[in-house]
Amino acid sequence: MELIFLGTGAGVPAKQRNVSALALDLSNERGTTWLFDCGEATQHQILHTTIKPRKIEKIFITHLHGDHIFGLPGFLGSRSFQDGTDTLTVYGPNGIKEFIEVSLRVSCTHLKYPLEIVEINEGVIFEDEQFLVEAKKLEHGIVCYGYRIIEKDLKGSLQVEKLKALGIPPGPIYKKLKDGKTVTLDDGTILHGADFVGADKPGRKLAIVGDTRISKKAIELALDVDVLVHEATFGKEDQIIAHNYYHSTTEQAAYVAKEANVKKLILNHLSSRYQGEDLNQLLIEAQQIFPNVFIAFDFYRHEITRK
Amino acid sequence: MELIFLGTGAGVPAKQRNVSALALDLSNERGTTWLFDCGEATQHQILHTTIKPRKIEKIFITHLHGDHIFGLPGFLGSRSFQDGTDTLTVYGPNGIKEFIEVSLRVSCTHLKYPLEIVEINEGVIFEDEQFLVEAKKLEHGIVCYGYRIIEKDLKGSLQVEKLKALGIPPGPIYKKLKDGKTVTLDDGTILHGADFVGADKPGRKLAIVGDTRISKKAIELALDVDVLVHEATFGKEDQIIAHNYYHSTTEQAAYVAKEANVKKLILNHLSSRYQGEDLNQLLIEAQQIFPNVFIAFDFYRHEITRK
Ligand SMILES: [Zn+2]
Ligand SMILES: [Zn+2]
Numbered sequence: 001m002e003l004i005f006l007g008t009g010a011g012v013p014a015k016q017r018n019v020s021a022l023a024l025d026l027s028n029e030r031g032t033t034w035l036f037d038c039g040e041a042t043q044h045q046i047l048h049t050t051i052k053p054r055k056i057e058k059i060f061i062t063h064l065h066g067d068h069i070f071g072l073p074g075f076l077g078s079r080s081f082q083d084g085t086d087t088l089t090v091y092g093p094n095g096i097k098e099f100i101e102v103s104l105r106v107s108c109t110h111l112k113y114p115l116e117i118v119e120i121n122e123g124v125i126f127e128d129e130q131f132l133v134e135a136k137k138l139e140h141g142i143v144c145y146g147y148r149i150i151e152k153d154l155k156g157s158l159q160v161e162k163l164k165a166l167g168i169p170p171g172p173i174y175k176k177l178k179d180g181k182t183v184t185l186d187d188g189t190i191l192h193g194a195d196f197v198g199a200d201k202p203g204r205k206l207a208i209v210g211d212t213r214i215s216k217k218a219i220e221l222a223l224d225v226d227v228l229v230h231e232a233t234f235g236k237e238d239q240i241i242a243h244n245y246y247h248s249t250t251e252q253a254a255y256v257a258k259e260a261n262v263k264k265l266i267l268n269h270l271s272s273r274y275q276g277e278d279l280n281q282l283l284i285e286a287q288q289i290f291p292n293v294f295i296a297f298d299f300y301r302h303e304i305t306r307k
Numbered sequence: 308m309e310l311i312f313l314g315t316g317a318g319v320p321a322k323q324r325n326v327s328a329l330a331l332d333l334s335n336e337r338g339t340t341w342l343f344d345c346g347e348a349t350q351h352q353i354l355h356t357t358i359k360p361r362k363i364e365k366i367f368i369t370h371l372h373g374d375h376i377f378g379l380p381g382f383l384g385s386r387s388f389q390d391g392t393d394t395l396t397v398y399g400p401n402g403i404k405e406f407i408e409v410s411l412r413v414s415c416t417h418l419k420y421p422l423e424i425v426e427i428n429e430g431v432i433f434e435d436e437q438f439l440v441e442a443k444k445l446e447h448g449i450v451c452y453g454y455r456i457i458e459k460d461l462k463g464s465l466q467v468e469k470l471k472a473l474g475i476p477p478g479p480i481y482k483k484l485k486d487g488k489t490v491t492l493d494d495g496t497i498l499h500g501a502d503f504v505g506a507d508k509p510g511r512k513l514a515i516v517g518d519t520r521i522s523k524k525a526i527e528l529a530l531d532v533d534v535l536v537h538e539a540t541f542g543k544e545d546q547i548i549a550h551n552y553y554h555s556t557t558e559q560a561a562y563v564a565k566e567a568n569v570k571k572l573i574l575n576h577l578s579s580r581y582q583g584e585d586l587n588q589l590l591i592e593a594q595q596i597f598p599n600v601f602i603a604f605d606f607y608r609h610e611i612t613r614k
Contacts, residue, residue: 012385013351019381040381041348044320066384066414074326074347074377078319099413106406107373108449142415 001029001151001204002303003227005268006045008296010233010247011067013041014272017298019067022208022229022268023051024149030130032057036147036208042071043078048299054084058126060133061092062210063144064099073103080111089116091125091135093143120145136221138212141246146210148221151203159196204304207262211269213243214252222260226304229296230256231269235278236285250282254289265293266302308336308458308511309610310534312575313352314344315603317540317554318374321579324605325352326374329515329536329575331456332358337437339364343454343515349378350385355606361391365433367440368399369517370451376403380410387418396423398432398442400450427452443528445519448553453517455528458510466503511611514569518576520550521559529567533611536603537563538576542585543592557589561596572600573609 002025009017019039023046026032033056035042046053053075062068072090079088090096097117104111118125122145126133130152135145158178160170168185176183180193207222209215209230222228233247242249248256250267257265267286274282279295286293294302309332316324326346330353333339340363342349353360360382369375379397386395397403404424411418425432429452433440437459442452465485467477475492483490487500514529516522516537529535540554549556555563557574564572574593581589586602593600601609 012388013354013381015354018351040378041320041351044325044348044351047320047322064414066381066410066416069414070377070381070410071347074320074373077373081319095413098409102405102409103373103377106402107371107376109373 001026001305002301003206003229003266004049004051005266005296005298005300005302006042006049007037007039008268008270008298008300009067010231010269010271012272013039013067016275017270017272018042018045019070020062020269021045021071023049023056024206025051027055029151030057031055035059037062037068037210038071038075039067040070040074043075045298046075053079053082054086056084056088057086059088059090059092060145060147060208061090061096062138062146062208063140063142064093064095065142065211068210069096069099072100073107073109076100076104076111076115077107077109080109080113083112085113087114087116089118091118091120091133093145094119134221136217138210138217139215139246140211140213144210144212146212146215146218146221147208148225149206149208151205153203154201156198156200159198162196202307204306206304207260209256211246212248213246214248214256218256219260222256222262225260225262227264227266227302228257228260228262229266229268232267232282232286232295233269233271235274235282250286251289254286254293257290257293263292264302265290267293267295270295308333308612309608310513310536310573311356311358312573312603312605312607312609313349313356314346315575315577315605315607316374317538317576317578319579320346320348320374323582324577324579325349326377327369327576328352328378330356330358330363331513334362336458337364338362342366344369344375344517345378345382346374347377347381350382352605353382360386360389361393363391363395364393366395366397366399367452367454367515368397368403369445369453369515370447370449371400371402371406372449372518375517376406379407380414380416383407383411383418383422384414384416387416387420390419392420394421394423396425396433398425398427398440400452401426441528443524445517445524446522446553447518447520451517451519453519453522453525453528454515455532456513456515458512460510461508463505463507466505469503509614511613513611514567516563518553519555520553521555521563525563526567529563529569531567532569534571534573534609535564535567535569536573536575539574539589539593539602540576540578542581542589557593558596561593561600564597564600570599571609572597574600574602577602 006021007018230253313328314325537560
């Protein structure tokens, strides 16, 4: 499980930072990659990574501002051209369906894979046996979602050696014990599954917070996560500008991280006005409130390891 | 007057060639730049040139395939963000208006400049005292236009020294003579404007031919032009593929150049399957039919000088 930052800038593309896109590489977990936002030239950024468009399974859009969605039509078309055949699901606010459908229709783009577009509301928007994704509305002038991604705990594995030592040969009993059941042997011996199954491995949790003013919802999304990716469009001295444009400062993002008790904070969506040395200053501002913080850059990779 | 190739690839972006966009720098002629097609990440390519988005006055779209239009919404938004205030006119096939309007509306992009969208038919689509632009339909499966751009002849300048030598002082007479009129002086001398005005400087002509099979209309558009930019998606051995996908080969583009009696041919819109040495082969194929030919690459600039 690795975050790959594809676009870490705000509003318009700059030489150093492209507009928004963030990949969550789940190759090891489910053989796919998820994408959060898809600004213009996201497919171009992907050309410089190991990400395969046909392996992208889900795209979560935070909001409909152009710097977060204008790369979608091109990406969807290229994924088809590059022989993607698995279903792709796009989640996003109302309007995302119209944008995609009109773009594909006008351009005569015919996809060779099934495309599902889900216009979401707050709540659990995806759940299977491995993952759960929850969306909450942030504060950005237009509808903007933040996402909380929860990996479910991995069940502990069966302690086969211990069973063999007791002289119990492999068979249907093993399956029952692994499922936590109690089994009575022919000789009357009672075996409790719990005694033969190792401890659960806790799943990982992360929060990806789209464009927003400082927001209580962001704190809720980020509660106790391993990694919080939070926008920090401005430095602390531009707090009024940040407020007026529905964005956050470095300090505010750090405050959210602290309140939510996260393990690590990654600042994202930086205005291109900050370059070189400025970034040190932004980092210091955030560190004074929340020490374990990092400022993302395009192509930065952050692995999220299991505990 | 200079052509600046921003994207010279076909279909999908590749590391070496972006999708279609071609700028015609008219800084010296009218203080603006025109753009032909606007594939995804055209605004990113522009970041690496001297082109100023706010100086782009007109965008001519050849056809609505994604690799020719998906950069439009982002470009239009960024031009506004970067303080463009002059009117921008987009010319293109039916459907271009819906694509632009839906993209801007869904993304809440509010432009600070007037945007005109003109859905065109064949014929003269723009004319002023300097330039005339004519569109013709090519053969590409969907409606696709080629453009012929004609710079009008520059009127010869008044030979002031000659008039002064005859003892005629500057005044309203000069204006009349310059306009080609005949003037009778107080002493009865008759002066013909034609005798005091230098020869006209012929305007330049170019043709930009979008995606197409080999087409008579392309020959008509290119008749006697200084520069023909023609697509050459495939090499000559892939003539059947080219036909099936409504594209041209190197040889076919060269044939059009020869039939149209153009001065120079620039091959554009190359499939990314051709790299390095392959390109030499493509060039040789074209040269065997039309010697003055060049294969465009991203950021290639070609100045079109006056005769
Ligand atoms: Zn936004
Ligand atoms: Zn095309």
